[in-house]
Each structure stands twice: as structure tokens, then as C-alpha cells.
Amino acid sequence: QQQVKQSPQSLIVQKGGISIINCAYENTAFDYFPWYQQFPGKGPALLIAIRPDVSEKKEGRFTISFNKSAKQFSLHIMDSQPGDSATYFCAAGETGGGNKLTFGTGTQLKVEL
Amino acid sequence: NAGVTQTPKFQVLKTGQSMTLQCAQDMNHNSMYWYRQDPGMGLRLIYYSASEGTTDKGEVPNGYNVSRLNKREFSLRLESAAPSQTSVYFCASSELLGRSYEQYFGPGTRLTVT
Numbered sequence: 572q573q574q575v576k577q578s579p580q581s582l583i584v585q586k587g588g589i590s591i592i593n594c595a596y597e598n599t600a601f602d603y604f605p606w607y608q609q610f611p612g613k614g615p616a617l618l619i620a621i622r623p624d625v626s627e628k629k630e631g632r633f634t635i636s637f638n639k640s641a642k643q644f645s646l647h648i649m650d651s652q653p654g655d656s657a658t659y660f661c662a663a664g665e666t667g668g669g670n671k672l673t674f675g676t677g678t679q680l681k682v683e684l
Numbered sequence: 685n686a687g688v689t690q691t692p693k694f695q696v697l698k699t700g701q702s703m704t705l706q707c708a709q710d711m712n713h714n715s716m717y718w719y720r721q722d723p724g725m726g727l728r729l730i731y732y733s734a735s736e737g738t739t740d741k742g743e744v745p746n747g748y749n750v751s752r753l754n755k756r757e758f759s760l761r762l763e764s765a766a767p768s769q770t771s772v773y774f775c776a777s778s779e780l781l782g783r784s785y786e787q788y789f790g791p792g793t794r795l796t797v798t
Contacts, residue, residue: 580724603785614688614774614789615727622783660726669715669734670778670785671742676726 574598575663577675584682590648592678594661597642601663605672606635606646609658618659619646651682686710688790690775696796697765705760705793707775715778716758717742717787718750720771727774733758765797 576595584590596604605620621628621635621644628635634647648655658679662672691706709716718730729742731750739750747769749761758777762769772794776787 577726603783605786612791614776614791616789617786620784620786664785666780666783666785669732669740670780670787671717671729671732672787673729673743674719674727676724 574673575661575675577661577678579678580676581679582681584648584651584680586651586653586682586684588651588682590651590655590680590682591645592659592661592680593643593645594663594675595641595643596663596673598663598665598673599642600665601673602666603664603670603672604635604637604644605662605664606633607660607662607674609660609677615660648680651680653682653684656680656682688775688777688788690773690790690793692793693791694794696798697762698798699766701765702761702763703765704762705773705775705795706757707759707790708757709775709777709788710756711777711779711788712755713777713779713788714755715785716752717776717778718748718758718760719774719776720744720769721774721792722771730760730773762795765795767797769795770797771795 607615609615661675664672717732719727733752778787
């Protein structure tokens with residue numbers, strides 16, 4: 572069963588635009604929600620993460636919005652740049668027990684000039 | 685400081701052959717993980733090791749075995765490879781620091797089973 576649902580599967584945005592990727596989870600025990608960025612031929616790398624005690628976290632052009640009651644969270648990339656073209660994965664985890672993460676299926680983002 | 689290293693980078697196997705994927709980390713992390721990545725499926729956890737001496741099944745463990753050799757090394761073995769195991773395999777490690785447990789990923793092993 573898919574515990575973390577991610578959409579859209581792919582996204583094309585113009586340079587300078589806003590990229591928005593959405594995720595929804597089912598397990599209310601999840602207490603850690605990171606986003607990972609992956610470039611072709613590389614392993615994923617942590618981009619930004621949030622805990623459910625805050626509704627928003629911003630780091631530079633990247634913002635996570637979190638809605639605990641709806642069990643949803645999203646990544647917003649402001650002023651999107653061609654260098655942001657990559658695959659983005661949301662994930663959810665439960666602290667303890669090995670700190671496992673359950674990943675979404677990924678969003679392939681392309682930022683066009 | 686190499687982070688997480690994986691060998692080999694590429695491998696082609698015939699159905700029924702066996703092989704071991706090697707992973708090592710130099711960050712003194714307690715937890716290590718093996719994932720497979722398939723198009724449209726995201727990253728799926730195969731096995732993980734919360735600490736040295738322990739291993740547990742993840743979401744897709746069938747057809748795989750693991751060994752946590754020591755704190756640094758965590759290997760993944762395919763005893764009898766099948767075409768369904770064609771995938772990109774990633775090893776990762778993590779440590780709980782405050783309220784974050786960032787997983788650091790290796791560069792991956794691209795495996796093809798014919």
C-alpha cells in the first residue's frame with residue numbers, strides 16, 4: 572500500500588515561476604516530513620524538512636507548507652531556475668525504530684527558459 | 685570524508701546468478717538502509733539496520749538478504765537474481781540529531797538482470 576501519495580508525476584515551469592508539488596500521507600504516527608532532491612545519476616539529497624508542530628518552513632526559495640488536519644504537505648519553489656530541474660521526493664517518517672522514511676513516487680520538474 | 689560509498693556502480697547478471705552489493709559510510713552513523721528505485725515507484729525500502737547488530741525487513745525484502753558487517757558496512761545480497769530485480773539500488777545512512785534524521789545516500793548501483 573502507498574502510504575505517501577505524491578503529485579504531479581511531472582511538472583514543467585517557466586523560469587521565474589512557482590513550482591508546487593503536493594503530498595498526502597495516511598499514517599498519523601508520522602512526525603517528520605522531508606523533501607529530497609535528486610539529479611540524474613546521483614543519489615537523493617535532503618532539501619528541506621518539517622515537523623508537524625509548525626505549519627510552514629522556509630529556506631531560501633524553498634518552502635514547505637504543512638496541514639496536519641488534512642494530512643497533507645507541499646513544496647513550493649519560488650523563482651524557479653533551470654538548475655532546479657530534478658526529481659523531487661517527499662517522504663514521511665516516524666522518529667525512533669531506525670528512523671525509517673516512506674517516500675512518495677517522485678515528481679520530475681523541468682524549468683524552461 | 686567520502687560519505688556513503690557503494691560498489692559496484694554498474695552490474696549485469698544473468699537470471700539465477702548471485703551477487704553482493706557493498707555499502708560503507710564514514711560518518712559514524714548508527715542506522716543504515718537499502719532502497720531500490722524503479723520508474724514511477726519512488727524509493728522503496730528493502731532492509732534497514734537501526735544499529736550495529738540489528739537488521740529488519742522493509743517494504744520489499746523478498747529475494748534479498750543483508751548483513752551489517754560492522755558499524756561502517758552494510759551489504760545487500762541477491763541469492764538468485766531475477767529480471768524483476770533490475771533496478772537502481774541505493775544505500776543510505778542516518779543519525780538522529782536533535783529533531784532531524786537526514787538520510788545520506790550513496791551514488792547508487794545500477795543492476796540489470798537478463
